[in-house]
Amino acid sequence: MPKIFPCVLLVAGFSIAACSESTAPTESTSPNGTVATPAQTSTSPQGVIPQAQLDALAKAAEVSNVLEQAEQERRKQMEAQGL
Numbered sequence: 001m002p003k004i005f006p007c008v009l010l011v012a013g014f015s016i017a018a019c020s021e022s023t024a025p026t027e028s029t030s031p032n033g034t035v036a037t038p039a040q041t042s043t044s045p046q047g048v049i050p051q052a053q054l055d056a057l058a059k060a061a062e063v064s065n066v067l068e069q070a071e072q073e074r075r076k077q078m079e080a081q082g083l
Contacts, residue, residue, distance in 0.1 A: 013060035016053060 013057045016056055
């Protein structure tokens with residue numbers, strides 16, 4: 001189980017990034033009365049991961065590293081005690 005937990009965190013981080021809320025393209029009317037295409041109304045480029053998700057992924061990696069270090073320290077203590 002201890003080895004599974006860091007993996008779960010990484011999978012959760014990737015899931016957050018992969019399942020992010022995306023806006024569905026909709027038609028809108030421009031000021032001159034013509035219908036604008038989704039490419040014309042988009043304010044951010046397609047395929048870019050939002051900074052908040054990148055930050056969350058970095059934090060998940062940090063937590064994973066902390067858990068890994070704690071596991072290594074626990075193993076060293078158990079080996080020192082002969083368990």
